[in-house]
Amino acid sequence: xxxxxxxxxxxxxxxxxxxxxxxxxxxxxxxxxxxxxxxxxxxxxxxxxxxxxxxxxxxxxxxxxxxxxxxxxxxxxxxxxxxxxxxxxxxxxxxxxxxxxxxxxxxxxxxxxxxxxxxxxxxxxxxxxxxxxxxxxxxxxxxxxxxxxxxxxxxxxxxxxxxxxxxxxxxxxxxxxxxxxxxxxxxxxxxxxxxxxxxxxxxxxxxxxxxxxxxxxxxxxxxxxxxxxxxxxxxxxxxxxxxxxxxxxxxxxxxxxxxxxxxxxxxxxxxxxxxxxxxxxxxxxxxxxxxxxxxxxxxxxxxxxxxxxxxxxxxxxxxxxxxxxxxxxxxxxxxxxxxxxxxxxxxxxxxxxxxxxxxxxxxxxxxxxxxxxxxxxxxxxxxxxxxxxxxxxxxxxxxxxxxxxxxxxxxxxxxxxxxxxxxxx
Amino acid sequence: xxxxxxxxxxxxxxxxxxxxxxxxxxxxxxxxxxxxxxxxxxxxxxxxxxxxxxxxxxxxxxxxxxxxxxxxxxxxxxxxxxxxxxxxxxxxxxxxxxxxxxxxxxxxxxxxxxxxxxxxxxxxxxxxxxxxxxxxxxxxxxxxxxxxxxxxxxxxxxxxxxxxxxxxxxxxxxxxxxxxxxxxxxxxxxxxxxxxxxxxxxxxxxxxxxxxxxxxxxxxxxxxxxxxxxxxxxxxxxxxxxxxxxxxxxxxxxxxxxxxxxxxxxxxxxxxxxxxxxxxxxxxxxxxxxxxxxxxxxxxxxxxxxxxxxxxxxxxxxxxxxxxxxxxxxxxxxxxxxxxxxxxxxxxxxx
Numbered sequence: 001x002x003x004x005x006x007x008x009x010x011x012x013x014x015x016x017x018x019x020x021x022x023x024x025x026x027x028x029x030x031x032x033x034x035x036x037x038x039x040x041x042x043x044x045x046x047x048x049x050x051x052x053x054x055x056x057x058x059x060x061x062x063x064x065x066x067x068x069x070x071x072x073x074x075x076x077x078x079x080x081x082x083x084x085x086x087x088x089x090x091x092x093x094x095x096x097x098x099x100x101x102x103x104x105x106x107x108x109x110x111x112x113x114x115x116x117x118x119x120x121x122x123x124x125x126x127x128x129x130x131x132x133x134x135x136x137x138x139x140x141x142x143x144x145x146x147x148x149x150x151x152x153x154x155x156x157x158x159x160x161x162x163x164x165x166x167x168x169x170x171x172x173x174x175x176x177x178x179x180x181x182x183x184x185x186x187x188x189x190x191x192x193x194x195x196x197x198x199x200x201x202x203x204x205x206x207x208x209x210x211x212x213x214x215x216x217x218x219x220x221x222x223x224x225x226x227x228x229x230x231x232x233x234x235x236x237x238x239x240x241x242x243x244x245x246x247x248x249x250x251x252x253x254x255x256x257x258x259x260x261x262x263x264x265x266x267x268x269x270x271x272x273x274x275x276x277x278x279x280x281x282x283x284x285x286x287x288x289x290x291x292x293x294x295x296x297x298x299x300x301x302x303x304x305x306x307x308x309x310x311x312x313x314x315x316x317x318x319x320x321x322x323x324x325x326x327x328x329x330x331x332x333x334x335x336x337x338x339x340x341x342x343x344x345x346x347x348x349x350x351x352x353x354x355x356x357x358x359x360x361x362x363x364x365x366x367x368x369x370x371x372x373x374x375x376x377x378x379x380x381x382x383x384x385x386x387x388x389x390x391x392x393x394x395x396x397x398x399x400x401x402x403x404x405x406x407x408x409x410x411x412x413x414x415x416x417x418x419x420x421x422x423x424x425x
Numbered sequence: 426x427x428x429x430x431x432x433x434x435x436x437x438x439x440x441x442x443x444x445x446x447x448x449x450x451x452x453x454x455x456x457x458x459x460x461x462x463x464x465x466x467x468x469x470x471x472x473x474x475x476x477x478x479x480x481x482x483x484x485x486x487x488x489x490x491x492x493x494x495x496x497x498x499x500x501x502x503x504x505x506x507x508x509x510x511x512x513x514x515x516x517x518x519x520x521x522x523x524x525x526x527x528x529x530x531x532x533x534x535x536x537x538x539x540x541x542x543x544x545x546x547x548x549x550x551x552x553x554x555x556x557x558x559x560x561x562x563x564x565x566x567x568x569x570x571x572x573x574x575x576x577x578x579x580x581x582x583x584x585x586x587x588x589x590x591x592x593x594x595x596x597x598x599x600x601x602x603x604x605x606x607x608x609x610x611x612x613x614x615x616x617x618x619x620x621x622x623x624x625x626x627x628x629x630x631x632x633x634x635x636x637x638x639x640x641x642x643x644x645x646x647x648x649x650x651x652x653x654x655x656x657x658x659x660x661x662x663x664x665x666x667x668x669x670x671x672x673x674x675x676x677x678x679x680x681x682x683x684x685x686x687x688x689x690x691x692x693x694x695x696x697x698x699x700x701x702x703x704x705x706x707x708x709x710x711x712x713x714x715x716x717x718x719x720x721x722x723x724x725x726x727x728x729x730x731x732x733x734x735x736x737x738x739x740x741x742x743x744x745x746x747x748x749x750x751x752x753x754x755x756x757x758x759x760x761x762x763x764x765x766x767x768x769x770x771x772x773x774x775x776x
Binding site: 153 | 616
């Protein structure tokens with residue numbers, strides 16, 4: 001036997017062995033290829049086809065000729081529809097192959113190069129069997145990708161659509177991706193809340209990580225799950241968890257920034273809106289809220305007082321009236337808006353004068369440009385900030401058609417109407 | 426087995442029953458190679474994370490990344506050869522040119538005109554003496570960008586309506602330019618100040634999108650009377666989903682106002698008398714009073730009341746009844762469905 005020492009030849013020899021092994025493996029695979037396998041490859045290729053990007057021609061962008069615009073958009077929609085039809089047909093055909101192709105789809109999904117991952121998720125959802133759902137769950141709760149890829153949340157969205165019951169959505173809460181958790185929570189209201197789920201929800205009700213918008217969604221959806229558990233179990237704990245969330249709203253990052261430019265109120269204001277809503281809908285909550293309110297101050301106290309009033313507890317009426325005139329609370333649009341509305345629930349004829357006055361002189365004004373919505377108190381802008389566009393100068397033509405309103409005054413008028421209706425009956 | 430010099434021993438044993446007595450043996454020396462891409466980092470980018478790279482906001486935009494690789498044999502690394510998929514409409518340069526060696530920099534200059542040109546690109550590494558190639562998928566993104574930052578091809582300062590000086594702030598943003606090439610678009614025009622469609626804009630009722638908030642918070646409202654919820658109730662939206670939602674919202678206003686007021690010569694205060702707060706003059710919620718109670722199904726937020734401009738009093742503050750009707754009845758958007766075409770950063774695919 002010869003002894004080889006020449007390095008490139010040696011490398012190439014070893015590589016040839018590898019290539020031969022690879023080729024014999026391919027040959028073996030090809031020997032078992034069936035017509036279905038060819039079809040499968042073709043379909044996988046089709047679902048991986050890039051969607052056409054159709055730029056809008058300059059002349060269409062600039063034309064004011066409505067007919068020409070509409071004709072262009074119809075033609076464009078037809079092109080997209082033809083593409084969609086092709087992808088959907090291939091997706092449906094793959095899905096019709098059922099459980100038998102799931103392993104292959106999963107292998108394809110994990111291919112490092114060229115995998116049509118987004119559409120494979122759709123195929124798995126269309127297969128919809130317990131095995132397909134398991135694979136979707138795997139993708140959705142796989143260790144969170146620091147790139148914040150959307151694939152986990154896309155798998156979660158598809159999974160919730162095909163889950164035969166809400167209990168099967170709960171495992172998504174194990175994810176460390178807040179988007180996946182938010183999707184799961186959004187679909188969970190109505191599921192019975194046991195101790196384990198309650199523990200998870202408590203955590204989400206204290207969310208302060210990542211992004212204020214996401215924290216907001218987690219708290220809002222978690223509160224809704226607690227409120228809509230129709231059983232009478234763990235009521236004290238469920239109410240307690242929501243109240244604990246109320247206590248920490250002001251600590252949320254950007255709590256005092258606008259949540260979005262086209263809805264009045266700060267992140268905290270809108271958070272309170274949803275937490276009030278949850279407390280109002282939680283069956284049997286009143287005695288626990290009466291206990292809780294004893295320990296609360298400032299905004300958290302106001303929120304619970306308003307929730308009690310909306311639940312019909314007239315014991316809080318005096319405090320509710322104080323709250324509506326409290327100068328420190330004047331810009332808290334959702335708390336005061338609900339407070340005025342709550343007067344319609346627990347108010348009597350003795351409150352009508354108070355409400356009449358409120359409906360005429362409450363200083364909180366909303367100026368709606370149909371895009372951004374600004375708020376003013378006694379003529380001074382409030383709750384402006386980095387999320388708001390610049391205030392329009394008085395000479396801007398938008399001021400001519402601006403919508404202006406006084407939301408607390410509006411709610412006071414509604415309350416008077418509700419009281420009068422009760423008196424008439 | 427690690428890369429480097431190795432020895433392969435061979436033994437020849439003709440008698441299978443007696444393996445302890447080989448009749449011949451030999452050995453050969455060989456090099457084991459380990460061809461690998463060891464690192465890819467952004468050099469001139471707006472952001473990079475793992476294998477995702479985002480063009481910066483220069484005009485033209487630049488996306489430059491540096492890749493390191495090895496054969497495992499340092500004496501061979503100079504012979505490494507790299508390739509990266511080109512982007513049509515963008516100039517790809519390399520340092521060194523041609524791209525060889527253990528450390529190369531690829532630079533795309535100029536954003537492409539087609540949205541589909543962003544996304545997955547293949548970085549390959551090979552060596553003339555090694556019969557296989559190593560590949561790595563990377564993804565190329567553009568900046569979602571704020572007004573004033575646009576750098577899509579053809580972006581230029583725009584003179585705003587009533588203004589005299591061209592300004593970058595009024596140029597459509599990158600997200601508008603690229604998202605408009607997809608089915609997320611409903612043909613809405615761009616407006617720097619924000620998404621809008623005015624009920625007084627007879628007869629065009631032009632829908633605009635602009636100033637997208639990304640992500641858009643999950644707003645939620647269910648009509649206590651009917652149990653019906655607004656479209657995309659509770660969805661948090663990112664990137665192309667924000668655009669698709671806003672486009673459908675403004676387009677629905679356009680359809681509504683055209684249907685309600687297109688044949689009456691525009692909004693008519695004699696047909697729309699819902700009281701607004703006193704002291705402001707004006708009236709109405711832009712729904713025809715006669716239709717408010719019977720003309721809108723619960724799925725459209727109805728019935729509405731002709732005696733108030735705000736029927737949904739327990740909803741978060743968002744405006745008058747025309748706004749509520751639109752939020753209920755606009756086409757719901759399938760969130761995530763176009764993530765594969767969203768190459769904005771931050772967007773629905775990378776945020």
